[in-house]
Amino acid sequence: MAQQKIYIRFLDEVGATTRFVLRFFHELIKPRQEYNEFFRQCYWIGYKSLPLVGITALIMGLVLTIQSRPTLVEFGAQALLPAMVSVSLVREISPVITALICAGKIGSGIGAELGSMRVTEQIDAMDVSGTNPFKYLIVTRVMATTLMLPVLSNLSNAIGLYGGYLGVSIRGHVSWHLYWTQVFNALSFGDVIPSLIKTFFFGFAIGIIGCYKGYHSSKGTEGVGRSANSAVVVASLLIFIIDLIAVQITDLLGLT
Amino acid sequence: MNDEAIIDVRHLYKSFGDNHVLRDFSMTLAPAENLAVLGKSGSGKSVLIKCIVRLLPLDQGSIEVLHEDVGALDLDQLDELRARVGFLFQSNALYDSMTVRENLEFSLRRHWNAAQRKRGADAAVLEALTDVGLAHTVDMTPAELSGGMRKRIALARTLILRPSIILYDEPTTGLDPITSREISQLIVSVQQKYKTASIIISHDMHCIDITANRVIMLIDGKSYANDTYANLRKSADARIQEFFD
Ligand SMILES: Nc1ncnc2c1ncn2[C@@H]1O[C@H](COP(=O)(O)OP(=O)(O)O)[C@@H](O)[C@H]1O
Numbered sequence A: 001m002a003q004q005k006i007y008i009r010f011l012d013e014v015g016a017t018t019r020f021v022l023r024f025f026h027e028l029i030k031p032r033q034e035y036n037e038f039f040r041q042c043y044w045i046g047y048k049s050l051p052l053v054g055i056t057a058l059i060m061g062l063v064l065t066i067q068s069r070p071t072l073v074e075f076g077a078q079a080l081l082p083a084m085v086s087v088s089l090v091r092e093i094s095p096v097i098t099a100l101i102c103a104g105k106i107g108s109g110i111g112a113e114l115g116s117m118r119v120t121e122q123i124d125a126m127d128v129s130g131t132n133p134f135k136y137l138i139v140t141r142v143m144a145t146t147l148m149l150p151v152l153s154n155l156s157n158a159i160g161l162y163g164g165y166l167g168v169s170i171r172g173h174v175s176w177h178l179y180w181t182q183v184f185n186a187l188s189f190g191d192v193i194p195s196l197i198k199t200f201f202f203g204f205a206i207g208i209i210g211c212y213k214g215y216h217s218s219k220g221t222e223g224v225g226r227s228a229n230s231a232v233v234v235a236s237l238l239i240f241i242i243d244l245i246a247v248q249i250t251d252l253l254g255l256t
Numbered sequence B: 001m002n003d004e005a006i007i008d009v010r011h012l013y014k015s016f017g018d019n020h021v022l023r024d025f026s027m028t029l030a031p032a033e034n035l036a037v038l039g040k041s042g043s044g045k046s047v048l049i050k051c052i053v054r055l056l057p058l059d060q061g062s063i064e065v066l067h068e069d070v071g072a073l074d075l076d077q078l079d080e081l082r083a084r085v086g087f088l089f090q091s092n093a094l095y096d097s098m099t100v101r102e103n104l105e106f107s108l109r110r111h112w113n114a115a116q117r118k119r120g121a122d123a124a125v126l127e128a129l130t131d132v133g134l135a136h137t138v139d140m141t142p143a144e145l146s147g148g149m150r151k152r153i154a155l156a157r158t159l160i161l162r163p164s165i166i167l168y169d170e171p172t173t174g175l176d177p178i179t180s181r182e183i184s185q186l187i188v189s190v191q192q193k194y195k196t197a198s199i200i201i202s203h204d205m206h207c208i209d210i211t212a213n214r215v216i217m218l219i220d221g222k223s224y225a226n227d228t229y230a231n232l233r234k235s236a237d238a239r240i241q242e243f244f245d
């Protein structure tokens, strides 16, 4: 009985989220875009997350290189180190880590901000003044995360690869030029394009889940905390699910 | 019932699960009238005015505002109608990440076009703030204002769209007696200047005495009494007298 209830609640939630997504697209194509708010959100989401994303990427590149070296040395293949690092960073690690960081930082931020606007009736106030809060609050934020995540992810790629260079040069000298030549030789469009495309979906998932949880926050301070929290949990889970699907699709298309 | 009425609520029912809040509630509001709705805490006063602007869907009955059936409008028509009905939340619901100016301008973004805003927004903001006596706060944020000032800003924010009707949800609750009186007088002066009609929800008898032409008592989800303040005061009914003690 209790299990059935959880099951029904889950389906309810999926249904409500789907309606929310449909409403997003419906509002997106309505006239009168809120450009100012959109750029403000891009600034907040992109620029303010950059330091965290950058530092993490640098460390990931560095650590990945240092840890992979012994295995490659065992096979006498340490010359392949830049190629290996670049492929794993660009295809998987960098987009997913960036998305997870943003789910934590941006998703929770949006969930908490909209949640507190909901419980203090600010969203109702926008509603009763006939100003369509969905367009102003939701569409701008979701568009901003969708467009900023690929940018952040690409920056993370670049910084991570630089971290890889540092990792390679800790033991033995590799020239700057040679490192980057090996990196770019190893990468093909089949690595870069699918990983770029999936970051759009990561960004969309982070934005829409954060907004959904905040917009439908229940009354009270506790509700705000819960919105922020579940925004992170659900968005992180979705990121892995999208990643799994993306891998299957690239595999089927033979882009590996 | 009454062709003149600008709000006409008929046989309204609204429940939340087993909590039957409004049961066959009817009322009308005439142009330029200040109507007070009086009721105990939790009696459904806020639910009533939220139904009037369709913040909450109703279960049964009908609500006409400015001769339009609120339940039948699509979202764009609803937004048009809402621009003509001001709503003051009990919590004020000021946008706390914006300055006072941005709070007031926010409603214009949808109802005025860019050229109108460019020409008239500053003047409109200033006039609305002057009406509530707070022109000097234009660049402050809500966090810097006192409770009474926030209430005035919330009123200014609805005035900027020149509504025909203003709905006040407990405008004096939580304020000291002096500020309460000032807010009550402000409600009257706004009504005289703009010829608005209003519904004032309250259980503050002083506020009702100052502002209201007519009082409806909301008891057990129904309109229990409907008369002037003076007549209700003289009533022998115990349930009405409760409020005057
Ligand atoms: N969104 C809601 N969901 C469930 N119950 C609600 C909701 N809004 C109000 N209620 C219930 O309706 C009743 C009347 O509430 P309200 O209109 O806020 O009272 P008041 O007359 O003090 O303004 C209360 O019992 C409240 O718990």
Ligand SMILES: [Mg+2]
Binding pocket: B045, B046, B047, B090, B169, B170
């Ligand atoms: Mg109330």
